[in-house]
Amino acid sequence: MKPEVMSPVGGWPQLRAAVEAGADAVFFGVEGFHARAKVGFTNEELPDLMRALHERGVLGFVTFNILVFDRELRGAERQLIHLAESGVDAIIVQDHGVARLAHEICPDLPIHGSTQMSITSAEGAELARRFGASRVVLGRELSLRDIGRIAAATDMELETFVHGALCVSYSGQCFSSEAWGGRSANRGQCAQACRLPYEMLVDGVHRDLGDARYLLSPGDLYALHQVPDLVNLGVNCLKIEGRYKDADFVALTTAAYRKAVDEAWAGLPLSVTPGEERDLEQVYSRGLGPHFISGTNHQGVVRGRAPRHRGVRVGTVRGTTERGVLVELSEEVKPGDGLVFDPANWRTPEGREEGGFLYGLWQRGRQVEAVRPGETAELRFGRGAVDPSRVRVGDPVWRTHDPTLGTRVRPLLEAHDPIHTRPVTAHFRGHVGEVPALTLTDEGGRSVTVTLEGPLQPARNRAVDEAGLREQLGKLGGTGYHLAGLSADLSGPGFLPVSALNALRREAVEGLTALRGQAPERRITPRLDEVLREVAPQLSAHAPQPRLHVLVRTPEQLDAALAERPDSITLDYLELYGLKPSVERVRDAGIPVRVASPRILKPTEQNLQKFLLSLNADILVRSGGLLEGLQEAPNLPTLTGDFSLNAANVLTTRALLDLGLNRVTPTHDLNARQVTELAALVGPGRLEVIAYQHLPVFHTEHCVFCRFLSQGTDYTNCGHPCESHRVALRDERGVAHPVMADVGCRNTVFEGRPQVAGAHLTTWLDSGLRDFRLEFVHETPEGVREVIRAHRAFLMGELSAPALAARLQALSDQGTTEGSLFVPEGFDRLPALPVL
Structure with a gap:
């Protein structure tokens, strides 16, 4: 099947741009429950919006x-019912439990993971x-080869x-947003900490990164040249990111990928022109490239300059001159262009750019209209716009705004009549003495038949024929359709006035x-109450003694943990x-041992499952793919689901437990x-909570070790600096965050400051929680021992919560944080918990 082109829509102008540029589908948010909180549509608008999309043959997918x-x-249940009733074509869901709830509420509503x-x-x-789910949106870190392997292994x-x-x-x-701002990227409140500058510390020493201060800020994805490969792999939908982008961006990107898909489907070579590619870069770009889809190259994903x-x-x-800046031009520029001089902000700490x-x-003292690429010209700006003393030789010059771009986009944005039309076929039946009928059929097989009131009369002069029918029925301008085929069943000869035929056409359209x-029409049944009854917890009458579970990342930390003998x-x-040797050491010491799985498993890494077993x-299961792979494995060990499975509510937690996890x-x-409340809903014995950790703020395919400590492109040629160096990233507040x-x-x-739960441990204990985990990153062996001892003393009643907090604070040279555990003011005013 020909893949869909899906466009982002943040409002009505973007929606119109996407439709006219040829999108097969658009995706957008509706009020709450979507990951772009500042844009989208209202519940009241949704039925009319979906009607308008469907009339133009475009699918509407709602982000949930x-x-x-x-x-x-x-x-959430009320919103899901409204979406189903309004006719949305699918919902895009992150939360596993909510996906299952949506499927039970409306089995006819497609769900996309x-x-x-x-x-x-x-x-x-x-x-x-x-x-x-019937469709999944793959991670952006996959290569074409990875995507092909997945396509070959599933019919999803x-x-x-x-x-x-x-x-x-x-x-x-x-x-990161959760750790540093109390805002959750998983809740549509990303603070874009990845776009901030950082300094790199290698083995405790500052490393000069030159102009790459934004070392976690990747360029933008541009896979237009990979479209033929994706079509050949059988990918069902090609998706453009950008619900915060304007209509110009939506129009240009949609048109480009519409053209590329149509050409690839027809077996034609990609015909994108340099001018079209330049427009795509001009409308919005942090630096375009295929990045991971073309394979791993850690030197290319993040440039880091801005x-x-x-x-x-x-x-x-x-x-520079007194009045302007001398620039060797590589592209033509013209008055009205918006230009910026890129100093790489490491030289301007306040971050200001001239432009x-x-x-x-x-040139040569005279104003000129044009300068050829390769020549140098003096560029002058309005009074006070640019301070030449702050511009340096060698700085790149960028055109961030091209006023002529609008003239190329305007036809897609301001057209009175539809530009991108859908095919219809027409069948006309005209027998003399019988009522003539016209049937229009669209690309989805939907048909409408209309008739005249009276029978077809014999022709006296010019009889109705197929050529005349084609001419009149093909006049579909302004309708959103074009005539793709015509068949006629004529007997007579008969006569039909042009006005009557036009009336038939209009009525059929x-x-x-x-x-x-x-x-x-959909089957829709509220199901939450029944589902909640099905997941009611079975509470134990006898709470066990609290248990301490310790996670270590080095053999030296293991030595310290073994000496303290945690649970x-x-x-x-x-x-x-x-x-394997470390597993045997723990087992020989008589202590239960777990191994942590990677959070991500790609198609070539599935052999890790066999190794772990x-x-x-x-x-400790961190990957949803691993959890699925273990479903058919015999003689499984005890499995604990980690935070990365994103269990945020009773429905998801209970469903994960039902897949063989002992705790989550x-x-x-x-x-x-919320952790306390979840414990009440699923049973405190089914949760394992983290009392001490460095919050894992970013988990990334991009390797900063390879990028900045080697000349290599991936693990095959980087020399593995991660095995011999410790790296941390220091933010603008001066906090150094370890990287592993x-x-x-x-x-x-990882967050540089330990996140401690000391202020909440008493409440957690009172709620029945008994399994507490302590996780270490760069702590010394002595630090590991002291943290374990402090928590054990608290659990045994030998240390108060304030004393525990004080001891942990003293152990960290950067202080501690409550981090994601912080309970905001007004939390109790939120809606009540569901009753089981």
């Missing part, structure tokens, strides 16, 4: 792509199918991003349009294949009070 909290479940589900394998896609529909902003972190696995829109590079500064609208060009705009030890090593240790660690999107690599060469950036 946030984690849903327990106090929001009733509101969001990229926020972190799906990077066929197993991950199959897990989404368990929860009702696959959707992949082809254009727009890249997150440095895997979608659904970023907690985090914002750059547009098209037009030249390089060669000097403005070009007033004119001068109106009838077909009305039919296309009708909302589908279990989890090994989370960079080198998985060095785990071969260790004969319990497993809630997502870091929950505050301490995992077995897949993915990096995790």
Whole structure:
């Protein structure tokens, strides 16, 4: 099947642009429960919006792509019912439990697993199918080869991003906004901490990164040249990112990918012109490239010079004058262009960039209209717009605004008649003495038949024929259709006035349009109350003694943990294949042992499942794909689901437990009070909560070790600096955040300050929670021992909560934080918990 082109829509202008540029589908949010909180449509607008889309043959997919909290479940059910009744073509869902609830409420409403589900394998896609999904949006970190392997291993529909902003972190696995601002990226409140500048510390020493201060800010995805490959792989939908972008962006990108898909489907070569590519870069770009889709190259994903829109590079500064800047031009510029001189903000700590609208060009003392690429000209700006003393030789010059771009986009934005039309076929039946009938059929097989009131009369002069029918029935301008085929059943000869034939055509078009705009009939039944009764917890009458579970990341930390003899030890090593001796050490000490799985598993990494099982240790499951893969494995060890499975409510937590997990660690999107409430809903014995950790703020395919400590492109030629160096990223507040690599060469950036739950431990204990985990990153062995001892003393009643907090504060040279556990003021005024 020909893949859909799907466009982002943040409002009505973008919607019109997408439709006229040829989108097969658009995606957008409706009020709450979507990950672009500042844009979208209202519930009242939705029925009319869907009718308008369907009349034009465009699918409307609604983003329901946030984690849903327990106090929001009733509101979520009401919203899901409204979406189903309004005729949306699918919902894009992150939360597994909400996906299952939606499927039970309306089995006829298609569900698409969001990229926020972190799906990077066929197993991950199959897990989404368990929860009702018929399509999944793949992670943006997959290569063409990875996508092909997934397509060959599942019959799930696959959707992949082809254009727009890249997150440095895997979608659904970023907690930076939660850690540093109390805002959740999984809740549509991303603070874009990845677009901020950082300094790199290597083994404690500052490393000069030159102009790459924005070392976590990737360029934008541009996969237009990979469209033929994606079509050949059988990908079902190509998706453009950008619900915050304007109508110009939507129009240009949609038109480009519409053209590319049509050409690839027809077996034609891509015919994109340099001018069209330049327009795509001009309308919005942080630097375009295929990035991961063409394979891993850590030197190319993040340039790091600037985090914002750059547009098209037009030249390089060669000097300054009293009135302007001398620039060697690589592109033609003209008065009215918006230009910026890129100083790389490492040289201007306040972040200010010089730039403005070009007033004119001068050469040899005379104003000129044009300058050829390769020549140097003096660029002058309005009074006070540019301070030449702040512009340096060698600075790149970018055109961030091209006023002529609007003239090329305007036809798509201001057309009175539809530009992109849908095919219809017509069948005319005209027998003399019988009532003539016209049937119009659209591309989806929907048909409307209209008739005249009286019979067809014999022709006296010119008889109705196929040529005349084609001429009159093909006059579909302004309707959104074009005539793709005509058949006629004529007997007579008969006569039909042109006015009557035109009336038939208009009536048929109106009838077909009305039919296309009708909302589908769907079975819709409220199901939340019944589902909640099904997941009611079975509470134990006897609460066990509190247990301390310790997670270590180095053999030295393991030595310290063994000396303190916690209730279990989890090994989370960079080198998985060095785990076996450590597993045996823990087992020989008589302590239960677990191994932590990677958070991401790609198609070529599925053999890690066999390796983990071969260790004969319990497993901390961090990957949805791994959890699915383990469903058919015999003689499973004890499985604990980690935070990365994003259990945010009772429905998701209970569903994960039903897949064989013994306990689940809630997502870091929950505050301490929400953790307590979740314990009451699922049973406190089914949760394992983290009392001490460095919050994993970014989990990224991009490797900063490879990018900045080697000349290599990936693990095959980087020299593995991650094995011999410690790296931290220091933010503008002066806090250094450790970076660690995992077995897949993915990096995790951890919050530099330990997140401690001391202020909430008493409440957690009172709620019945008994399994507490302590996680270590760069702590010394002595630090590991002291943290374990402090928590054990608290649990034994030998240390108060304030004393615990004080001791942990003293152990950290950067202080501690409450982080994601902070309970905001007014939390108790939120809707009540669902009653089980």
